[in-house]
Amino acid sequence: MKLIAPEHSPPFDAAQKKAVRPVICYPVDDLKPADLATYRAARECWMRVQTILVPPREARCFDVPAGYFFRIISTDGPQVGDLNLWNADEHAERFFSGKTRALHGTHLSTGDRLWSNMPYIRAMATITEDTLDWYGFDEFGGSVHDVIGTRCDPYTHHLLSGGQYHHCCHSNLTRAFAAKTGRSLHEAEGFIHDVLNVFMCTGFTRDTGQYFMKQTPARPGDFIEFFAEINLLGALSACPGGDCGEEHSSDTSACYPLTVEIYRPAAPPVHWQLSPPNGYDRTHGG
Numbered sequence: 001m002k003l004i005a006p007e008h009s010p011p012f013d014a015a016q017k018k019a020v021r022p023v024i025c026y027p028v029d030d031l032k033p034a035d036l037a038t039y040r041a042a043r044e045c046w047m048r049v050q051t052i053l054v055p056p057r058e059a060r061c062f063d064v065p066a067g068y069f070f071r072i073i074s075t076d077g078p079q080v081g082d083l084n085l086w087n088a089d090e091h092a093e094r095f096f097s098g099k100t101r102a103l104h105g106t107h108l109s110t111g112d113r114l115w116s117n118m119p120y121i122r123a124m125a126t127i128t129e130d131t132l133d134w135y136g137f138d139e140f141g142g143s144v145h146d147v148i149g150t151r152c153d154p155y156t157h158h159l160l161s162g163g164q165y166h167h168c169c170h171s172n173l174t175r176a177f178a179a180k181t182g183r184s185l186h187e188a189e190g191f192i193h194d195v196l197n198v199f200m201c202t203g204f205t206r207d208t209g210q211y212f213m214k215q216t217p218a219r220p221g222d223f224i225e226f227f228a229e230i231n232l233l234g235a236l237s238a239c240p241g242g243d244c245g246e247e248h249s250s251d252t253s254a255c256y257p258l259t260v261e262i263y264r265p266a267a268p269p270v271h272w273q274l275s276p277p278n279g280y281d282r283t284h285g286g
């Protein structure tokens with residue numbers, strides 16, 4: 001955090017420097033926008049092929065073939081979910097929340113894409129509907145579905161509070177990924193990555209820039225829907241923080257299940273193609 005009383009005096013032109021207008025780091029105007037009309041047209045004759053229940057304080061994995069849709073649904077009560085995504089055929093390729101944030105901002109909604117890590121960097125999924133899009137940003141700068149948090153984890157919990165807590169999202173995702181892939185817990189842990197915080201309401205305080213959370217506005221029936229641009233393996237944890245209105249990393253908050261539904265369209269969206277590999281040649285100037 002910045003010092004309340006800085007140790008160094010400002011230069012004579014400090015006000016002028018601070019008044020310089022910011023520019024967007026990554027204008028996404030050149031990225032092909034998601035053609036929502038064709039994605040949504042593909043939903044008309046779709047069929048639900050699988051429903052996965054994620055119990056409170058646990059995680060579950062699910063497969064979504066390229067060209068299918070999936071929804072994460074708040075069913076029983078206000079509940080936050082932590083989402084990991086991998087290329088189902090190559091688990092080294094995984095969701096890159098940092099670059100997704102740099103491209104689409106701190107909180108995601110309809111039309112945004114979920115990008116994969118280097119050296120892959122391509123669209124893994126596209127958000128095709130978000131029933132919480134009405135929320136926008138509140139007076140505190142908070143919004144839902146962030147890519148600014150990481151995931152609750154037992155290491156940070158131990159640093160701040162001591163003890164051994166085993167149902168943080170990091171551990172839940174680790175157990176689910178290990179069970180799904182046959183890897184040991186130790187090996188599986190290295191594949192767990194920063195998440196999309198589904199339904200979580202978060203932001204940074206204006207005065208100190210600290211990460212904050214507040215109770216999710218999600219009501220039963222709210223959902224966020226994705227289209228799989230490649231074959232996906234997903235894992236979703238029902239965060240032990242429940243609605244994340246008070247605390248996480250404990251068993252004290254009310255916690256509810258989340259539902260994942262997988263849908264197969266009768267035909268893929270018109271003109272849709274698999275997300276292509278990144279075009280950079282990887283020679284790095286060498």
Ligand SMILES: [Zn+2]
Nearest residue numbers: 152169239240
């Ligand atoms: Zn969590």
